Amino acid sequence: MNRKHFLSFLITAGATTTVSKATSVVSDFSEKTSRIPPYLKKGDTIGITSPASFIDLENVQPAVQLIQSWGFNTKIGATIGKRDFILGGNDAERTEDLQLMLDDPNIKAIMCARGGYGIVRIIDQLDFTKFKRNPKWIIGFSDITLLHNHIYTNFGIASIHSKMCNSFPKVWPEALPIQIETILSIKQVINGEPVRYTAPYNSNNRNGRVEGTLVGGNLSLIETAAGTCSDIVTDGKILFLEDTEEQLYSLDRMLWNLKRSGKFDKLKGLIIGGFRLKPDPEGEEFSKTLQEIILEKIKEYDYPVCFDFPVGHQINNFALKCGAPHTLNIDQNGSSLTSI
Known part of the structure; x- marks a missing residue:
């Protein structure tokens, strides 16, 4: 093999190895089952x-x-x-x-x-x-x-x-x-007690009942982790999102990131928590509301979606078990999330 072909072989082999490794890691992550740490007892x-x-x-x-x-x-x-x-x-x-x-x-x-x-x-x-x-x-x-x-x-x-x-x-x-x-x-x-949280009816909700592992959190941090070893796999999961002090255009950009990276493609359900908005400067207003921004990104999917869930940078911010199985139910009476 001459030098030119040898170098070409090394580059191709290296690229193939890198892609294979990344694919393997993502596959492993998506197949993990939840490990629940021991619940606490008095004296801990x-x-x-x-x-x-x-x-x-x-x-x-x-x-x-x-x-x-x-x-x-x-x-x-x-x-x-x-x-x-x-x-x-x-x-x-x-x-x-x-x-x-x-x-x-x-x-x-x-x-x-x-x-x-x-x-x-x-x-x-x-x-x-x-x-x-x-x-x-x-x-x-x-x-x-x-x-x-x-x-x-x-x-x-x-x-x-x-x-x-x-x-x-x-x-x-x-x-x-x-x-x-x-x-x-x-x-x-x-303490390991069962928890069930509810949210009022919102006209933007999509009804349905699903079971899945709960993942998510602050939208800005989820985008920050994209493409790193701290990224989350959302396939088959219930995803919850919240954020604070962001302008609408910035939220639109981050949500496009989630859409383009496939995080909305195979969800079991989507929970939208509190989003405390930073006002747009006068004369530079964004054209869509938060609800319109979100619904635009998921319009081709049919999984259940709820808005105004009590989680986020707000007083009604309840404790959620990330990485644990939950049931999400959304109907004409509102939404509920129950730990399994």
Whole structure:
């Protein structure tokens, strides 16, 4: 074989190997079944860390006190109170703190103190070897979406999409009923209690009843993970989406990304949670509403869809088990999502 043909062979073989490997990995991810971490019992310890944006000790105390009143112990991570500009400590500090909690067999769940930004900077430095052998609940939402989806995509392990420490009311007796209900939903889930959430009827809904594994979270973070090892496979899944402080054109762009990458093609069902919109500048308004943007992307599919589900950057943000089986039912009375 001459040099020219040899180099051509190497390039072709290398490209073939890469494509084959990627295809194999995606196939493996899509076939994973859910692994449910052990539910907690009284006396178990919940670690509190800040792997994304910063938070001080004072602002995690309401969560610490309430969690302890539930009968659990707490362990405050070294990142609580640390700050590196917007982050909860520098990358090395946040990685080390989360790693210690992932590896510690005495910690049975990890609650992220807040979201914001930062997980993408450390996700590839984390070692999940011990976590895979002894799974534990990871709790949080917003930026923590990347961590949820990375864990389920790579290891098939369920986690909890829910409010975090910065959302716990400072004075519990003065909290609104919906605040109390959503915070208590975290306790229900980590205790292994059955949960069922409902949403009112919306004229944009599509009726139907399906069973499937629940995946999803913050739309911006799902788009951020596209094409990486933290991407999610949505085939045969119930997908839920939420976001905040985005303009309509930006949401349209991100949803086109999901459509073009096939994430809407083979869904069992679609749940649209809270979308707190950033107003368009005067004179630069987008031509469609949020509902129109979403329905445009899924017009050729017939799976059930519900709007206004109580999840997202809003007060009615209930705890959901990502990577776990659920039943979604949508009819003329509204929507319900029930853990199986």
